Amino acid sequence: MHDSSEHKQERGEAYEEEHVHTVYEEIASHFSSTRYKPWPIVERFLKDRPNGSIGLDIGCGNGKYLTVNPNVYIIASDRSTNLVQIAAKHRPHSAVVADILDLPHGNHKFDFAISIAVIHHLSTSERRIQAISVILDTLRRPTSAGAQGSKALIYVWALEQKGSRRGWDEGDEQDVMVPWVLKGAKGSGDADKTFQRYYHLYKKGELEEDIQKAGGIVLESGYEKDNWWAIAGPRRIEAR
Amino acid sequence: MKILTLNFLTCARKACKPQATSFPLHPADSTLEIQESDLNIIFLQNILPRLDWPALISITTELGLPGLQAEPPEAEDLVVKEGGAKAEGEGMEVTEKSEESEKEASQLGKDLHRLLIETTIQEGKLMCACCGHEYAIKEGIANFLLPSHLV
Ligand SMILES: [Zn+2]
Numbered sequence: 001m002h003d004s005s006e007h008k009q010e011r012g013e014a015y016e017e018e019h020v021h022t023v024y025e026e027i028a029s030h031f032s033s034t035r036y037k038p039w040p041i042v043e044r045f046l047k048d049r050p051n052g053s054i055g056l057d058i059g060c061g062n063g064k065y066l067t068v069n070p071n072v073y074i075i076a077s078d079r080s081t082n083l084v085q086i087a088a089k090h091r092p093h094s095a096v097v098a099d100i101l102d103l104p105h106g107n108h109k110f111d112f113a114i115s116i117a118v119i120h121h122l123s124t125s126e127r128r129i130q131a132i133s134v135i136l137d138t139l140r141r142p143t144s145a146g147a148q149g150s151k152a153l154i155y156v157w158a159l160e161q162k163g164s165r166r167g168w169d170e171g172d173e174q175d176v177m178v179p180w181v182l183k184g185a186k187g188s189g190d191a192d193k194t195f196q197r198y199y200h201l202y203k204k205g206e207l208e209e210d211i212q213k214a215g216g217i218v219l220e221s222g223y224e225k226d227n228w229w230a231i232a233g234p235r236r237i238e239a240r
Numbered sequence: 241m242k243i244l245t246l247n248f249l250t251c252a253r254k255a256c257k258p259q260a261t262s263f264p265l266h267p268a269d270s271t272l273e274i275q276e277s278d279l280n281i282i283f284l285q286n287i288l289p290r291l292d293w294p295a296l297i298s299i300t301t302e303l304g305l306p307g308l309q310a311e312p313p314e315a316e317d318l319v320v321k322e323g324g325a326k327a328e329g330e331g332m333e334v335t336e337k338s339e340e341s342e343k344e345a346s347q348l349g350k351d352l353h354r355l356l357i358e359t360t361i362q363e364g365k366l367m368c369a370c371c372g373h374e375y376a377i378k379e380g381i382a383n384f385l386l387p388s389h390l391v
Contacts, residue, residue: 050286051282051283051286052282052283052285052286052287052290053286054248054287054290070280070283071280071282071283071286073244073283073287075245075248075249077384079385081381081383084381085379085381088380088381091277092242092277092280092283092357094241094242094244094245095381096241096245096249096381096382096383096384097381097382097383097384097385098252098383098384098385099252099384099385099386102252102253102254102384102385102386102391103252103384104249104250104251104252104265104375104382104384105248105249105250106248106250106257106263107257109248110248111290
């Protein structure tokens with residue numbers, strides 16, 4: 001209580017600036033060259049969107065999901081200018097530089113949103129819940145008249161990934177630094193450079209819990225290859 | 241930055257979002273560029289109901305682009321009407337059109353494709369009429385990161 005939430009917020013921001021944003025800016029092109037295969041759940045979600053839907057890809061990275069469905073229009077955003085420059089090349093979509101907590105979009109305007117491998121980079125529980133609530137705010141709400149609300153697909157790295165290269169599992173520390181090794185160019189004599197990225201590894205049930213705390217409804221959820229995912233929607237507007 | 245995208249952008253500041261004046265953002269000092277792309281007429285027809293037409297009119301006016309009609313068009317206005325003004329004497333059998341895939345874009349359809357999808361702002365800025373903050377567009381990419389005193 002003595003630490004005002006504003007202070008906490010500022011610390012969270014400064015921490016992420018150093019341990020997330022700066023790193024992605026530095027490793028953008030190498031990171032991008034390793035990220036090209038869409039995850040099946042994300043692919044299915046995007047392909048299921050009706051033709052002409054308008055959506056958001058929040059924390060789009062290199063924009064690998066922008067190629068999945070050419071019949072929807074996606075406004076992608078990321079904190080890293082270098083990654084956005086790569087993402088902006090995918091037609092017919094659009095990409096802008098923006099912070100997940102200060103998105104340049106009106107509320108309740110969009111038919112869908114995806115946020116893939118992004119929320120786990122926020123360094124406090126409050127900021128993660130706030131980010132989910134921002135995502136849910138962009139979605140059209142279901143109405144009592146029966147109109148369907150929009151949906152968001154959220155993906156986070158799982159703590160339970162015993163079979164992965166990292167080998168974390170239930171009971172392990174959830175807040176971790178994960179190295180990214182940028183190899184020096186061949187023959188240049190440049191040494192390899194290692195960057196540390198911050199992650200909050202989600203444990204079973206935690207993503208669903210955060211969505212509820214953010215005021216959303218979990219429509220579907222599951223586990224796919226070292227990640228937890230959930231499809232969430234905003235609550236219905238209460239009839240008065 | 242496509243003109244279509246401008247239809248879905250507001251000021252990033254939390255204080256501005258509830259204010260009607262935070263949308264649309266106002267382009268200034270813009271360098272425009274046409275980036276040609278294939279016309280997807282079904283897509284264009286489908287996004288039509290999602291457009292804020294008055295906002296689009298004000299954006300095109302501010303950019304000095306050709307004026308738009310006052311009322312939003314209907315989906316059918318974007319395609320050449322069936323049977324109607326078809327040129328004759330081409331010496332070709334008019335075969336049954338497979339409904340969806342072969343719709344032919346009308347002039348309005350082509351104009352909207354050019355405006356919404358192909359016209360981009362490469363350099364310039366976007367101004368919020370609510371707080372006056374200006375967001376820079378460089379190499380076609382708008383930057384909405386706020387300086388810390390505005391967060
Ligand atoms: Zn503003």
